[in-house]
Amino acid sequence: MLDWYNPVFLSRVQFAFVISFHIIFPALTIGLASWLAVLEALWLKTKHPIYKEIFHHWVKIFSVCFGMGVVSGVVMSYQFGTNWSEFSYKAGNVIGPLLAFEVLTAFFLEASFLGVMLFGWDRVSERAHFFATLMVAIGTCVSSFWILSVNSWMHTPAGFIKDASGVFLPASWMEIIFNPSFLYRLTHMLLAAYLSTAFFAAAVSAGYLLKKKHIAHARVIFAMSMFIVVSLTPLQIIAGHAHGINTLKHQPVKVAAMEGIWDSEHGAPFKIIGWPDSKAETTRYSIEIPYASSLVLTNSLHGKVRGLKEWERAERPPVLVVFWSFRIMLAMATLMLLVGIIAVVKYLNKTLFKAGHFHKFCMIMGPSGLLALLAGWVTTEVGRQPWVIYNHLLTKNAASAVSAYEVSISLLAFILVYSIVFSAGIFYIFKLIKKGPKAGDWHDDYGTHGLAHPLTIYDIFLGHK
Amino acid sequence: MLDFSNTLNLPLIWGAIILLAIAIYVILDGFDLGVGILFLFAPSEECKNKMINSIAPFWDGNETWLVLGGGVLFAAFPMAYAIISPAVYLPILFMLVALIFRGVAFEFRFKASAEYRKIWDMSFHYGSVFAAFMQGVILGSIVQGVSVDNSRFAGKAFDWLSAFSVVTGIALVMGYALLGATWIIMKSSATTQNWARRVASYLIVHVLFFMAIVCLWMPFIDDAIYARWFLWPNCLYVAVIPLVTIYVSSRLIHAIRANYEYEPFFMTIALFMLGFLGLLISLWPYIVPRSVTFTQAAASPKSLSIMLVGVTIALPVILLYTGYNYYVFRGKADAASMYK
Numbered sequence: 001m002l003d004w005y006n007p008v009f010l011s012r013v014q015f016a017f018v019i020s021f022h023i024i025f026p027a028l029t030i031g032l033a034s035w036l037a038v039l040e041a042l043w044l045k046t047k048h049p050i051y052k053e054i055f056h057h058w059v060k061i062f063s064v065c066f067g068m069g070v071v072s073g074v075v076m077s078y079q080f081g082t083n084w085s086e087f088s089y090k091a092g093n094v095i096g097p098l099l100a101f102e103v104l105t106a107f108f109l110e111a112s113f114l115g116v117m118l119f120g121w122d123r124v125s126e127r128a129h130f131f132a133t134l135m136v137a138i139g140t141c142v143s144s145f146w147i148l149s150v151n152s153w154m155h156t157p158a159g160f161i162k163d164a165s166g167v168f169l170p171a172s173w174m175e176i177i178f179n180p181s182f183l184y185r186l187t188h189m190l191l192a193a194y195l196s197t198a199f200f201a202a203a204v205s206a207g208y209l210l211k212k213k214h215i216a217h218a219r220v221i222f223a224m225s226m227f228i229v230v231s232l233t234p235l236q237i238i239a240g241h242a243h244g245i246n247t248l249k250h251q252p253v254k255v256a257a258m259e260g261i262w263d264s265e266h267g268a269p270f271k272i273i274g275w276p277d278s279k280a281e282t283t284r285y286s287i288e289i290p291y292a293s294s295l296v297l298t299n300s301l302h303g304k305v306r307g308l309k310e311w312e313r314a315e316r317p318p319v320l321v322v323f324w325s326f327r328i329m330l331a332m333a334t335l336m337l338l339v340g341i342i343a344v345v346k347y348l349n350k351t352l353f354k355a356g357h358f359h360k361f362c363m364i365m366g367p368s369g370l371l372a373l374l375a376g377w378v379t380t381e382v383g384r385q386p387w388v389i390y391n392h393l394l395t396k397n398a399a400s401a402v403s404a405y406e407v408s409i410s411l412l413a414f415i416l417v418y419s420i421v422f423s424a425g426i427f428y429i430f431k432l433i434k435k436g437p438k439a440g441d442w443h444d445d446y447g448t449h450g451l452a453h454p455l456t457i458y459d460i461f462l463g464h465k
Numbered sequence: 466m467l468d469f470s471n472t473l474n475l476p477l478i479w480g481a482i483i484l485l486a487i488a489i490y491v492i493l494d495g496f497d498l499g500v501g502i503l504f505l506f507a508p509s510e511e512c513k514n515k516m517i518n519s520i521a522p523f524w525d526g527n528e529t530w531l532v533l534g535g536g537v538l539f540a541a542f543p544m545a546y547a548i549i550s551p552a553v554y555l556p557i558l559f560m561l562v563a564l565i566f567r568g569v570a571f572e573f574r575f576k577a578s579a580e581y582r583k584i585w586d587m588s589f590h591y592g593s594v595f596a597a598f599m600q601g602v603i604l605g606s607i608v609q610g611v612s613v614d615n616s617r618f619a620g621k622a623f624d625w626l627s628a629f630s631v632v633t634g635i636a637l638v639m640g641y642a643l644l645g646a647t648w649i650i651m652k653s654s655a656t657t658q659n660w661a662r663r664v665a666s667y668l669i670v671h672v673l674f675f676m677a678i679v680c681l682w683m684p685f686i687d688d689a690i691y692a693r694w695f696l697w698p699n700c701l702y703v704a705v706i707p708l709v710t711i712y713v714s715s716r717l718i719h720a721i722r723a724n725y726e727y728e729p730f731f732m733t734i735a736l737f738m739l740g741f742l743g744l745l746i747s748l749w750p751y752i753v754p755r756s757v758t759f760t761q762a763a764a765s766p767k768s769l770s771i772m773l774v775g776v777t778i779a780l781p782v783i784l785l786y787t788g789y790n791y792y793v794f795r796g797k798a799d800a801a802s803m804y805k
Binding site: 059060063067068072073077078081093100101105107119120122124135169171172173400402409424425 | 523526532533535536537538557564568569571573576577617765775780783790803
């Protein structure tokens with residue numbers, strides 16, 4: 001039989017496919033929910049209708065994303081059992097409670113207040129509605145807290161003991177929840193969610209500015225998203241670096257794969273591009289920056305960087321995938337930083353809203369946050385292989401006793417169904433974007449408030465003259 | 466570290482919690498799946514809009530109980546989760562796919578143009594039917610028993626498919642449809658309500674018929690179930706259940722005929738709970754029937770203890786704001802779009 005036609009490999013492909021599809025929507029709903037809460041707060045404070053109109057437009061986009069996140073999320077919660085029952089059986093005592101807490105403290109909060117947030121505008125008071133929006137936004141963040149704790153535990157397991165049959169038992173909940181990589185990963189992911197949303201919203205509003213449609217709304221959205229891009233991109237780069245150093249400490253072989261370094265060396269260069277060859281144990285055709293890798297990882301030009309050859313072949317992750325997904329993420333980060341720098345320059349020149357090449361660039365950059373996020377997840381998850389629980393449970397020993405036949409059916413079904421649903425979802429989101437916000441008749445006095453003039457952050461966020 | 470195992474029977478408490486979660490799921494998602502099952506039979510477009518609006522603010526929260534059920538089974542009874550999930554691999558897949566088509570239809574339907582709306586109407590309807598049917602099949606195949614070896618599933622890909630599981634599948638579709646119909650009676654008026662009443666009086670006959678088949682079939686699956694229902698003196702105690710069922714059914718039929726608005730829904734819930742109780746009596750103390758008991762499958766006392774703290778705090782709060790949500794969207798449903 002073909003060497004990929006086995007339940008373990010097919011289940012891995014299925015999990016990767018299903019979770020990659022899923023993570024796009026929570027990432028956007030985390031960002032959108034917080035943004036909608038800010039918009040509603042601004043409306044409550046200023047009573048300027050523009051915030052309400054943007055809210056009512058984007059809450060529909062939010063609800064499409066949320067719906068797709070929910071249906072693809074239900075799939076996730078059952079896959080642990082259907083495809084990875086050995087993992088569930090062994091790790092259930094430790095990560096099960098964290099997942100249960102996610103449902104209890106986050107999912108219900110989001111799902112219940114979503115009804116009021118979407119449909120309750122005329123049924124509850126303004127404050128109660130804002131409260132509902134806030135609860136949904138908090139729910140999305142609480143949800144990330146638990147699920148990233150679980151994921152981090154799989155990378156840096158702590159606070160457990162193993163019984164004779166290999167079942168993981170809890171020893172300290174604090175050590176389990178706040179395992180060594182958790183806070184790094186949580187910060188990195190939340191920032192990624194906000195940035196992904198900001199780039200998405202920036203692309204939409206840049207499109208409006210270029211087409212000279214919904215200009216008043218577009219300016220507010222563009223200014224707000226650029227504010228996020230300018231302030232969070234540098235923070236994200238710092239957070240990513242800190243996360244990398246944390247990975248170096250706990251999963252050095254992953255970092256060696258990310259760097260594509262085979263032989264341990266002092267003063268290691270950073271390979272901008274290259275082609276890691278696992279058979280020959282070398283990285284071909286690389287273009288390098290001298291000393292950069294040592295400098296970034298060890299804070300010294302001549303620091304020692306460990307190479308992949310320090311580990312047995314069977315302990316190394318698939319180097320090519322990890323190497324390239326990491327570079328895709330870095331490339332996106334560089335471009336995102338560039339957007340931020342241009343935005344600052346344009347803001348100082350008072351030409352932030354003047355339609356031009358920058359807005360076209362922003363439109364192209366729309367999916368950049370999501371692309372970086374997916375590439376980052378591929379780096380960290382593929383980089384953990386061959387382990388599912390790092391250093392404790394091999395992925396190949398974690399699968400269910402199901403047949404390759406069953407898993408092929410489910411994999412094909414998910415690919416087919418997700419393609420249909422995803423296309424339809426994108427289509428309706430674009431339709432909503434094209435339709436634009438429903439504008440009231442307040443635009444006559446448009447020139448009299450702050451937005452017509454070169455604006456300050458104070459104008460955008462706090463009030464109108 | 467937190468451990469209540471000296472003072473509390475944790476597996477028993479968690480067994481009760483998971484049964485509560487499943488019962489709440491069946492009632493809540495039952496009525497919105499039921500609305501989906503009846504959807505394409507609705508007499509008019511306006512009626513359809515009312516039906517979908519009557520559940521739009523709730524379905525998401527309702528489906529979360531399914532996630533809770535899966536999550537709690539995973540966390541509190543990892544062994545049972547690890548045995549059952551692969552055993553019903555394909556039915557779970559089909560259920561999930563059906564739930565996807567049904568879930569996205571809510572959003573897409575609101576946004577679609579008139580001609581495409583029909584596609585999402587169908588997606589909503591068939592998704593609901595298949596999800597309900599597959600849930601019934603999963604239930605039936607678990608009741609029948611799963612082959613287990615060394616605490617692992619040891620059966621084949623299609624073990625779940627049997628005459629009994631197909632019958633429980635159909636029974637659940639009928640049951641959810643009745644819950645949906647009586648929900649619509651409560652949440653609508655005039656034409657829609659009259660139609661729902663006709664549907665409910667048609668469905669009640671089928672529901673009772675299928676309930677009877679399942680009840681009479683179950684004791685013959687296993688001697689222990691037979692003994693529990695038919696041997697003296699047990700039969701005397703458990704006879705309460707069929708008797709109460711007969712009483713509830715007659716109240717339900719009367720309530721539908723007498724044009725009551727609320728009672729049909731709550732009597733249908735009572736009917737479901739009686740069926741649930743009957744199932745419990747047949748299967749106790751097994752979580753994987755006749756292979757693994759609640760106690761054997763339970764997670765470590767420390768895991769169960771920390772979750773008990775969590776659930777004791779979170780569950781009342783969840784019930785409170787779920788109640789608030791139902792309170793906000795009380796009264797009859799409108800046909801107009803609910804988005805502002």
